[in-house]
Amino acid sequence: MPSLKDYRDRITSVKSTKKITSAMKMVAASKLKKAQSQAEASQPYAVAMSEMLARVATSLPADFAGPKLLVGTGAENTHLLIVVSSDRGLCGGFNGNLARRVKKEVAELQKAGKDVKIICAGRKVFDILKLQHTNLIIKTYTGIGQKGRVDFASAREITDFVLQNFADENFDVCTLMYNEFKSVLTQTPSAQQLIPFKLPEVAGEVSDAKEEKSGPIAPYGFEPEESVILGKLLPRNLGVQLFRALLDSAAGEQAARMTAMDNATRNAGDMINDLSIQYNRARQAHITRELIEIISGAEAV
Amino acid sequence: MTEAAADKTFSFKLVSPEKILMDEPAMQVVVPGEEGDLGVLKGHSPFVVSVRPGVVSIQKTTGGDVQKIFVAGGFADISAENCTVLAEEAIAVDDLNKEELEQNISNLKEDLGMVQGAHDKQRVENALVIAKAKLSAVTGTLQL
Numbered sequence: 001m002p003s004l005k006d007y008r009d010r011i012t013s014v015k016s017t018k019k020i021t022s023a024m025k026m027v028a029a030s031k032l033k034k035a036q037s038q039a040e041a042s043q044p045y046a047v048a049m050s051e052m053l054a055r056v057a058t059s060l061p062a063d064f065a066g067p068k069l070l071v072g073t074g075a076e077n078t079h080l081l082i083v084v085s086s087d088r089g090l091c092g093g094f095n096g097n098l099a100r101r102v103k104k105e106v107a108e109l110q111k112a113g114k115d116v117k118i119i120c121a122g123r124k125v126f127d128i129l130k131l132q133h134t135n136l137i138i139k140t141y142t143g144i145g146q147k148g149r150v151d152f153a154s155a156r157e158i159t160d161f162v163l164q165n166f167a168d169e170n171f172d173v174c175t176l177m178y179n180e181f182k183s184v185l186t187q188t189p190s191a192q193q194l195i196p197f198k199l200p201e202v203a204g205e206v207s208d209a210k211e212e213k214s215g216p217i218a219p220y221g222f223e224p225e226e227s228v229i230l231g232k233l234l235p236r237n238l239g240v241q242l243f244r245a246l247l248d249s250a251a252g253e254q255a256a257r258m259t260a261m262d263n264a265t266r267n268a269g270d271m272i273n274d275l276s277i278q279y280n281r282a283r284q285a286h287i288t289r290e291l292i293e294i295i296s297g298a299e300a301v
Numbered sequence: 302m303t304e305a306a307a308d309k310t311f312s313f314k315l316v317s318p319e320k321i322l323m324d325e326p327a328m329q330v331v332v333p334g335e336e337g338d339l340g341v342l343k344g345h346s347p348f349v350v351s352v353r354p355g356v357v358s359i360q361k362t363t364g365g366d367v368q369k370i371f372v373a374g375g376f377a378d379i380s381a382e383n384c385t386v387l388a389e390e391a392i393a394v395d396d397l398n399k400e401e402l403e404q405n406i407s408n409l410k411e412d413l414g415m416v417q418g419a420h421d422k423q424r425v426e427n428a429l430v431i432a433k434a435k436l437s438a439v440t441g442t443l444q445l
Contacts, residue, residue: 045387221348221349223335
């Protein structure tokens, strides 16, 4: 049976753990706010970019074949997965869920006889995937968003690497896998196909409807011609999509950490309560025993 | 601004991937298009233009000050009431430093001699084009 001192020591240690987790929760909350406002600030560019893409795509000549980024290489033998995770742990199932999803995807692709290559953005998912798929990982990026904000430069670095590999025909299909930020409570691992790129058709219809309201539509002019612009827009769009995923993942990481730390704090509180009760019981048992000893000693005299 | 002048303005936006850099009504904007500079006034026909590295000049009022901003390439979406420039990098011309840029250019030229592989070469060349455009943006304003 543990002594009273053991109980006291355990209570102190759980209390200090609780202090740490509640501090981490508050830090995560403030970082989440920052990450969310950054994600919001990047929205106009992404919206303008997809509107422009839709505009260009709708006015393309019907017989236009399109660049490879749009129509693909014609084969789909090699798949490239870009996996975006966090660099740090202690954020609940954030990285674990994603890694599980990636493993499932890899298993399915390999079952279908495809080659798989992986780019890891973020150290955690690399740590998990390297146990099983070391030979598939071709590059790992770490330190994204370390200074509290995600630079577009990091997205561009990865994009450059991907585009270079695409030009060298090292892969046919590129899929982005990241934790989508649904709300502070839920982040779902999701996959988005980047190459060949699917044009945002819905966005095109929406912007058309908007133009109709504002008056007669003049046909859009392009300089240089549509196909050239499309060829330039697509690589940039890749960067934008990737940047968005990085931002989403950064916000999701903080949200997941906040939730995880909130739970940990609550659990620590519960544990302290339980331990206190046990401590009090032990103390009372101790006193009762001493009393019995004294009384029976007195009776014996 | 008088009401008559207000009628002649259109909404101008300069957007980078990280945030909106500028969102103001403007009188006239000159965009450095890939195939030549493009002056935009209110009521311009709808246009999508690829932008080369160069200077975007913004004039908010007739005869007013011209604001010059360097953009490292991008796209512009122009319609009658709107002009949106998407730029990956934008910096006010006044903030560019001539000596630094000259140093940068000579560094890049050295790099160009050393790098191997078509892709790396391409990348350095792109950086060089941008640096040179920056320098000409600076010297251009100095001559004024």
